Amino acid sequence: MDIKLYYAPITCAMVSYVALTEAGANFETIPLDFRKAEHLDEEYLAINPKHKVPLLTVDGHKISENLAIVTWIDAQFPDSQLLPLNPWDRAQAYSIHGWCSGGIHPYLRQINNPAKVVDVAEVADGIVTNSTAAIYESFTIANDMLDGRDWFFDHFIPADMHFFWCYRRAKQFELDLERFNHCQAHFDRVSERPSVVKVLELEQSVQAKFAS
Ligand SMILES: N[C@@H](CCC(=O)N[C@@H](CS)C(=O)NCC(=O)O)C(=O)O
Structure with a gap:
């Protein structure tokens, strides 16, 4: 193949x-x-x-x-x-992955390049501010989900990787991420995988x- x-x-x-x-x-x-x-x-x-x-x-x-x-x-x-076998867990794995790719990722794109969304400079600042607030809201939810666990599931799945990517991107924008201790611990854990x-x-x- x-x-x-x-x-x-x-x-x-x-x-x-x-x-x-x-x-x-x-x-x-x-x-x-x-x-x-x-x-x-x-x-x-x-x-x-x-x-x-x-x-x-x-x-x-x-x-x-x-x-x-x-x-x-x-x-x-x-x-x-790679994905859980049990239908319920599998659906949950999709739910988390879909949230990362469709619910978090687009806000990161808007922070990176607001001009892709709007061509009025004064409005662009508002888009970055609101997108940043949406990222903080998502990371608060993820932080609670990751409290006391290594991965979103009982083993590492691709959703962990997509969340890692989102968190890494947010770090590259130098957002204020200090309060998301479980997200950071998850980030460190994922970073160590071969x-x-x-x-x-x-x-x-x-x-x-x-x-x-
Ligand atoms: N939902 C898609 C997102 C893909 C995506 O947005 N890729 C970005 C890089 S992170 C890209 O290729 N952007 C180039 C462009 O849109 O022109 C996925 O998870 O595969």
Whole structure:
């Protein structure tokens, strides 16, 4: 099977990379340089008109969206137990992952680039303020969920990774995160997983290559 992951440093493509690595999949990573807007190149738009990463191709078939990608990985590599088997727990795992990708992630995008939402400078500040408040609200909920536990479930799942990515992105914006002690402990725990160490090393090497 020919598995390719379109990836870019700093982005949530690391969620799919880690899921593939945790599952023991053999795959090729294709890095895109967002600073050079390679995701908007004709060549990539022909592959993914949504111009986003991650994108997974499997023998030429395409899957976008982390949630869909990890679902495929889980089905293809069942021994990895990437997602819980019990239907209730499985639904809860989707619920948390969907919340990270659809309920938290968009606010981070708005903080990063309010101009994508509004082209009036005075309004942009309000968007950052309100998005930051929404992030704090989500992290308060996550902090309670993570109180007294290592992962969102009884074992590490891709939702943990997507939350890690959200928290990491928030840290890069230098938000005031000190009160979210359980989120920080979760972040430290996730950082130590070999699959995550691997993707962070990849990020560094790809960034160095792009800079040279
Ligand atoms: N919900 C999607 C989000 C994908 C996404 O927004 N990716 C960003 C990077 S974190 C991207 O590729 N942005 C480039 C663009 O929108 O042009 C997922 O979880 O896969």
